[in-house]
Amino acid sequence: MADPELEAIRQRRMQELMAQRGAGSHQGPEQQKAQEEAKSEAEEQRQLMLTRILTSEARARLARIALVKPEKARGVEDVILRAAQTGQIVEKVSEERLISLLEQINTQTSKETKVTVSSSGVEFARTSS
Known part of the structure; x- marks a missing residue:
């Protein structure tokens, strides 16, 4: 789809990072x-x-x-842009498809809090599934 544009953005970003590392403060x-x-x-290219x-x-x-x-919206945007770059998206993404994608991401990143009560005390554990 927009491979040259994405490549140009990557190159600019790499130059920015190199400049930041080299020049420091x-x-x-x-x-x-x-x-x-x-x-x-x-950012303008990304939004376009x-x-x-x-x-x-x-x-x-x-x-x-x-x-x-x-941060969640940015992550979803990244997923969509990568999918478009690799050719997985061939038509415009509808709101329904976006909702489906969001649900998939939510199930992949859902967190559970587990409380265990024992004689030695109470333990809390947060896990990502």
Whole structure:
């Protein structure tokens, strides 16, 4: 689908990371501005690709999720973009398909809290399934 665009974003991100490691906190204002511009451009490209992949209803649902759980929405976006890049998504993702994907992710990342009471005390354990 958008392989050259994704590759360009990856390359820019790698350059940003390399610059951050090399320069550390000794960056000049020009470098910081350039990095911020690169980040905003990469984010714009990401949003453009999501616009191409998702229906308007699916985008609206994902935006509502992002208000409550931004890290979860970002993860779902990443999954969708990877699937589009590998050709697993050939048509626009509807809201119903997005809901199905969210349910799959929730079952994979659900957490359980287990309380065990014994003579030595109370133990709490949180596990991911």
